[in-house]
Amino acid sequence: xxxxxxPLAEAKPATRPWAGLERWNRKLHFYAxxxxxxxxxxxxLSGLFLNHPAWTFHEHWKNRKETxxxxxxxxxRPDAIEDLEQARDIMSQLGxxxxxxxxxxxxxxxxxxxxxxxxxxxxxxKANWRQGSASVRHAEVNAWGVMKFLHVFSxxxxxxxxxxxxxxxxxxxxxxxxxxxxxxxxxxxxxxYMWLQLPPKRRLGAIVLGAGCLSCGLFCLGLRWLF
Amino acid sequence: MTRDLHLYVGxxxxxxxxxxxxxxxxxxxxxxxxxxxxxxxxxxxxxxxxDLATLSGRPLVDALKPLLGxxxxxxxxxxxQKRMQEQTLLIPVSIPGRAxxxxxxxxxxxxxxxxxxxxxxxxLMTLHKSPGGHGPDIRMNWLAMKAWxxxxxxxxxxxxxxxxxxxYLWAMxxxxxxxxxxxxxxxxxxxxxxxxAVSH
Numbered sequence: 001x002x003x004x005x006x007p008l009a010e011a012k013p014a015t016r017p018w019a020g021l022e023r024w025n026r027k028l029h030f031y032a033x034x035x036x037x038x039x040x041x042x043x044x045l046s047g048l049f050l051n052h053p054a055w056t057f058h059e060h061w062k063n064r065k066e067t068x069x070x071x072x073x074x075x076x077r078p079d080a081i082e083d084l085e086q087a088r089d090i091m092s093q094l095g096x097x098x099x100x101x102x103x104x105x106x107x108x109x110x111x112x113x114x115x116x117x118x119x120x121x122x123x124x125x126k127a128n129w130r131q132g133s134a135s136v137r138h139a140e141v142n143a144w145g146v147m148k149f150l151h152v153f154s155x156x157x158x159x160x161x162x163x164x165x166x167x168x169x170x171x172x173x174x175x176x177x178x179x180x181x182x183x184x185x186x187x188x189x190x191x192x193y194m195w196l197q198l199p200p201k202r203r204l205g206a207i208v209l210g211a212g213c214l215s216c217g218l219f220c221l222g223l224r225w226l227f
Numbered sequence: 228m229t230r231d232l233h234l235y236v237g238x239x240x241x242x243x244x245x246x247x248x249x250x251x252x253x254x255x256x257x258x259x260x261x262x263x264x265x266x267x268x269x270x271x272x273x274x275x276x277x278d279l280a281t282l283s284g285r286p287l288v289d290a291l292k293p294l295l296g297x298x299x300x301x302x303x304x305x306x307x308q309k310r311m312q313e314q315t316l317l318i319p320v321s322i323p324g325r326a327x328x329x330x331x332x333x334x335x336x337x338x339x340x341x342x343x344x345x346x347x348x349x350x351l352m353t354l355h356k357s358p359g360g361h362g363p364d365i366r367m368n369w370l371a372m373k374a375w376x377x378x379x380x381x382x383x384x385x386x387x388x389x390x391x392x393x394x395y396l397w398a399m400x401x402x403x404x405x406x407x408x409x410x411x412x413x414x415x416x417x418x419x420x421x422x423x424a425v426s427h
Contacts, residue, residue: 035417040390041390044387118426152254156255169425180251201234216243219350220323223323
């Protein structure tokens with residue numbers, strides 16, 4: 001079995017029953033890698049930026065552009081009873097799209113405060129039906145901000161049942177993240193399978209993989225045992 | 228040479244890539260750890276630094292570390308909440324897979340320590356988001372988590388290396404160029420298409 005990347009011309013004719021699996025495993029390894037290339041670069045680089053907030057070149061929030069405005073709004077449709085439906089009604093009147101984030105509990109049925117977010121754009125909306133108007137603060141961030149927000153954009157907030165995905169494109173991006181994660185898991189498993197087909201590289205590979213497992217296992221499991 | 232480096236570097240970072248990949252499902256689907264049983268202990272007659280009530284940020288974390296050490300609590304100290312009316316500090320301390328909450332009563336010089344084993348899935352999530360972008364002045368106050376940051380950074384750099392070396396090695400495979408190119412273009416269009424749609 002050739003290594004993951006040996007030219008096909010070097011491969012010996014496959015005669016074993018598992019040869020087809022080995023060939024397809026190898027092909028799918030780099031097909032998946034090529035398809036996911038930009039996704040991997042996005043998540044790798046944005047992860048690095050998120051871990052280094054002190055690096056100033058990727059600062060996005062301080063460099064945001066803000067605009068504020070007020071728009072007249074009408075009372076929500078009679079069938080819009082829930083907060084989410086009323087917020088969607090306001091968004092439709094204001095021409096705003098994105099995922100809703102609830103930040104404050106509602107105390108007055110004539111008022112509704114919420115945020116709408118999508119990568120690059122943050123809308124802070126205060127609707128007041130008594131006055132028939134909504135004030136909107138719109139913050140637009142730079143490309144670094146878009147990258148970092150894409151890294152964490154799932155629409156869900158842990159331990160907060162009120163905040164969940166409510167925009168179709170959030171679902172699309174969230175499932176894309178699932179697909180990238182599944183693709184990465186496949187690539188890891190396929191690479192281990194390919195390595196096992198290379199007897200001359202098994203020993204060094206086992207040492208390297210063992211070092212990786214040991215160091216990673218220390219953090220995942222070992223710290224709890226040690227401390 | 229490139230092929231061997233691609234293989235060995237890939238093998239080394241495999242477990243780290245699995246940590247980041249598997250935890251994605253927990254984040255995307257808002258999984259929360261099951262409420263494991265708590266163990267509680269109370270330690271009284273503590274010898275507290277006199278300036279705890281006035282400190283904040285990193286100096287507060289640095290002042291708390293020796294005290295927590297004496298209480299046999301190790302881990303990364305999170306954002307400390309001050310409840311001045313009650314003369315209480317709420318100190319979250321975490322080890323991947325374990326959450327410790329210390330309620331420190333400054334007036335009574337007493338600590339109420341609640342420990343909860345949150346399990347492997349929570350450990351993966353903690354590692355995935357560490358150190359993270361919030362509270363950079365207090366983050367990485369425990370050596371183990373400092374070391375994790377080095378590994379997390381190294382995973383990124385090595386991932387960039389294996390993606391670039393992978394593209395180079397694929398480009399050497401003449402027979403696979405056409406299909407590979409189609410998939411590379413399809414992936415590029417998909418990525419930029421979705422990213423554009425969600426951000427505009």
